[in-house]
Amino acid sequence: MMGDVRLTPVSYVVLGLIEHGGPATPYDLKQRLALGPGNLWSVQHAQMYSEPQRLAAAGYLSERREEGGRRRRTFLLERRGRDALRRWLAEPAATNTELRDPGLLKLYFGAEPRALASGQLAAHRAKLAEYERAMGSDPGDEPRGPWLALEMGIAAERAWIRFWSALA
Amino acid sequence: MMGDVRLTPVSYVVLGLIEHGGPATPYDLKQRLALGPGNLWSVQHAQMYSEPQRLAAAGYLSERREEGGRRRRTFLLERRGRDALRRWLAEPAATNTELRDPGLLKLYFGAEPRALASGQLAAHRAKLAEYERAMGSDPGDEPRGPWLALEMGIAAERAWIRFWSALA
DNA sequence: ACCGTCATGTAATCGGTTACATGATTCT
DNA sequence: AGAATCATGTAACCGATTACATGACGGT
Numbered sequence: 001m002m003g004d005v006r007l008t009p010v011s012y013v014v015l016g017l018i019e020h021g022g023p024a025t026p027y028d029l030k031q032r033l034a035l036g037p038g039n040l041w042s043v044q045h046a047q048m049y050s051e052p053q054r055l056a057a058a059g060y061l062s063e064r065r066e067e068g069g070r071r072r073r074t075f076l077l078e079r080r081g082r083d084a085l086r087r088w089l090a091e092p093a094a095t096n097t098e099l100r101d102p103g104l105l106k107l108y109f110g111a112e113p114r115a116l117a118s119g120q121l122a123a124h125r126a127k128l129a130e131y132e133r134a135m136g137s138d139p140g141d142e143p144r145g146p147w148l149a150l151e152m153g154i155a156a157e158r159a160w161i162r163f164w165s166a167l168a
Numbered sequence: 169m170m171g172d173v174r175l176t177p178v179s180y181v182v183l184g185l186i187e188h189g190g191p192a193t194p195y196d197l198k199q200r201l202a203l204g205p206g207n208l209w210s211v212q213h214a215q216m217y218s219e220p221q222r223l224a225a226a227g228y229l230s231e232r233r234e235e236g237g238r239r240r241r242t243f244l245l246e247r248r249g250r251d252a253l254r255r256w257l258a259e260p261a262a263t264n265t266e267l268r269d270p271g272l273l274k275l276y277f278g279a280e281p282r283a284l285a286s287g288q289l290a291a292h293r294a295k296l297a298e299y300e301r302a303m304g305s306d307p308g309d310e311p312r313g314p315w316l317a318l319e320m321g322i323a324a325e326r327a328w329i330r331f332w333s334a335l336a
Numbered sequence: 337a338c339c340g341t342c343a344t345g346t347a348a349t350c351g352g353t354t355a356c357a358t359g360a361t362t363c364t
Numbered sequence: 365a366g367a368a369t370c371a372t373g374t375a376a377c378c379g380a381t382t383a384c385a386t387g388a389c390g391g392t
Contacts, residue, residue, distance in 0.1 A: 006378090006379090008379070008380095010379080012273070013273070016276075019277075026344080027343070027344060027345090030343095030344090036276075037273065037276050037277075039266060040266060040267055040269075040273060041266065041267075041268055041273050043380090045344090045345095046346085046381075047379080049345065050380085051379090054379090072344085072345095085277070089274055089278055089279040090280075092283070093270040093273075093274050093279075094271075095269075095271065095287070095288055095291035095292065095295075096267075096268060096269040096270060096271070097207060097292065098209065099209075100208070100209055100264065102261040102263075102264060103262075103263065103264070104208060104317055105180070105181070105205065105208060106257055106261050107317060108184075108204075108205050108208060108314055108316075109180065109184035109313060111257040111261075111313070112257075113312075115258070115260070119263070120261065120263055123265070124263065143278055145276040145278050145279070148276075149275060149276045151331070152267065152327075153265075153267065155330065155331060156265075156267060157265065158327075159320075159324060159326075159327045162323065163319070163320045163323060167316070174351090176351070176352095178351080178352085194373080195371065195373090198371095198372095211352090212352065212353060212354085213372090213373095214352080214353075214354080214373085214374085214375095215351080218374095219351090222351095
């Protein structure tokens with residue numbers, strides 16, 4: 001216990017999800033992720049099992065285990081975890097200017113624009129529709145973070161749609 | 169030799185860089201990456217050493233080794249590599265709708281918008297300026313890929329700047 | 337009762353990152 | 365000549381993905 005670990009963005013996702021939603025099993029985390037920040041920063045479900053253990057081993061979380069049946073693990077935020085999250089939120093963030101978009105990479109290396117564009121357009125339009133629906137049912141009051149992130153998601157999807165439309 | 173490997177985006181970056189620029193040492197690859205697709209899809213320089221070896225072991229590249237001195241390795245594109253690249257270019261691409269932006273993640277989880285925005289703005293403005301300079305010196309003729317990717321890069325930076333400006 | 341799908345979890349692998357290390361080269 | 369920086373390379377580690385596996389549950 002209390003070994004030290006490097007905290008990655010995934011670590012903070014876990015800490016953040018638990019702070020917002022309270023104690024959680026790995027499966028809960030997976031659910032919350034899907035409902036919330038999942039399409040901003042995706043995480044494989046298997047990592048919702050390993051990462052909390054890592055964090056618990058280092059004292060950021062504590063673990064409670066069900067007695068009978070499945071012996072589900074529930075993770076709770078510890079003082080140390082809350083502090084780490086606070087500190088991270090207060091620090092300036094690295095900047096990401098990489099698109100890291102597989103379609104754009106292909107385009108760069110000479111793929112046929114037309115062929116790419118149709119598939120990309122369909123996907124981005126679908127995502128935009130999903131975000132707009134979500135935005136419709138989000139009152140936008142506290143906490144503001146999710147709403148703001150959604151707004152940026154929409155802006156990004158629109159930019160992609162404009163781009164691929166011009167190539168279609 | 170000819171073991172099989174999973175080809176990742178990084179694999180195609182290597183194949184693409186060699187096809188465009190001819191045979192290359194790892195250091196050449198690092199250079200070309202920095203000049204070109206590097207700010208679309210970054211790769212650590214160490215991987216420019218391991219990845220070509222992986223690809224050579226699987227028959228996508230061949231390797232020639234300097235006799236004296238440093239015994240630098242030079243990698244050449246093989247038939248198999250060229251075919252793989254062509255096939256990849258022709259296939260439809262996965263879509264990326266994740267922003268995966270550290271700043272946006274912090275915002276989501278409650279970071280103070282003002283504090284974040286100034287740093288993010290500075291970085292995105294700098295990147296935009298860099299792209300615009302590059303766009304200025306790019307005639308935009310064949311191959312079109314790099315030019316188009318740059319155009320999208322600019323659009324993305326503008327979207328980010330608009331977003332963070334509203335929070336500053 | 338059976339089948340398919342969703343829920344839940346573990347294990348192994350491996351790509352990618354980080355850290356380290358030593359030659360060249362340039363500048364003062 | 366010494367220092368600093370750039371070029372070039374290797375090794376180890378580990379987070380993240382992939383693959384596998386079983387339990388629960390709803391429908392027919």
